[in-house]
Amino acid sequence: EDQVTQSPEALRLQEGESSSLNCSYTVSGLRGLFWYRQDPGKGPEFLFTLYSAGEEKEKERLKATLTKKESFLHITAPKPEDSATYLCAVTSGGYQKVTFGTGTKLQVIP
Amino acid sequence: NAGVTQTPKFQVLKTGQSMTLQCAQDMNHNSMYWYRQDPGMGLRLIYYSASEGTTDKGEVPNGYNVSRLNKREFSLRLESAAPSQTSVYFCASSGQMNTEAFFGQGTRLTVV
Numbered sequence: 001e002d003q004v005t006q007s008p009e010a011l012r013l014q015e016g017e018s019s020s021l022n023c024s025y026t027v028s029g030l031r032g033l034f035w036y037r038q039d040p041g042k043g044p045e046f047l048f049t050l051y052s053a054g055e056e057k058e059k060e061r062l063k064a065t066l067t068k069k070e071s072f073l074h075i076t077a078p079k080p081e082d083s084a085t086y087l088c089a090v091t092s093g094g095y096q097k098v099t100f101g102t103g104t105k106l107q108v109i110p
Numbered sequence: 111n112a113g114v115t116q117t118p119k120f121q122v123l124k125t126g127q128s129m130t131l132q133c134a135q136d137m138n139h140n141s142m143y144w145y146r147q148d149p150g151m152g153l154r155l156i157y158y159s160a161s162e163g164t165t166d167k168g169e170v171p172n173g174y175n176v177s178r179l180n181k182r183e184f185s186l187r188l189e190s191a192a193p194s195q196t197s198v199y200f201c202a203s204s205g206q207m208n209t210e211a212f213f214g215q216g217t218r219l220t221v222v
Binding site for chain 2: 004031032034041042043044045046049087089091097098100101102103
């Protein structure tokens with residue numbers, strides 16, 4: 001059974017203080033790893049898809065990386081508007097479904 | 111371009127009542143999904159439709175039924191609501207199965 005574990009559960013940063021969120025996964029044949037952002041009271045918003053170890057993708061202050069066991073979402077010089085819950089999800093070559101982690105709640109203090 | 115639209119946004123049901131959650135997408139996506147989100151448990155797949163005319167069970171299908179009415183619309187029905195179905199429900203769509211998904215705003219359902 002696919003498993004996704006995100007850490008930390010919550011993270012509080014000062015504005016401009018860079019950090020990383022972790023997503024560890026166990027799957028039989030990774031087909032894709034997704035990062036989403038979720039604001040309170042809203043649905044998740046797609047950020048990135050990563051397909052193979054060594055792959056990296058960037059968007060503004062966010063950079064996602066992938067290894068064979070985990071993915072990192074690096075946040076460089078965060079701003080208060082980056083405050084949200086960040087969700088990681090994986091899909092594997094077996095059963096056709098996406099497994100989500102429980103998320104990291106990020107708070108960026110001005 | 112509205113993306114994925116869900117109705118209603120909030121609903122309170124009494125135990126045993128039935129209701130249908132509506133979802134429509136305007137992105138010409140083939141695949142649609144229904145998830146529930148509960149505190150500390152992450153998003154869990156209830157049912158999905160890989161393409162128009164097909165539906166399949168996800169991780170937690172008990173107590174639910176779905177209908178893929180056409181390519182745009184995918185509804186979720188609770189035949190006899192139970193307090194354990196209190197949750198936030200999200201509809202999503204993607205171009206193909208399990209590629210990047212676009213989510214609706216969610217329906218917050220309370221069963222008393």
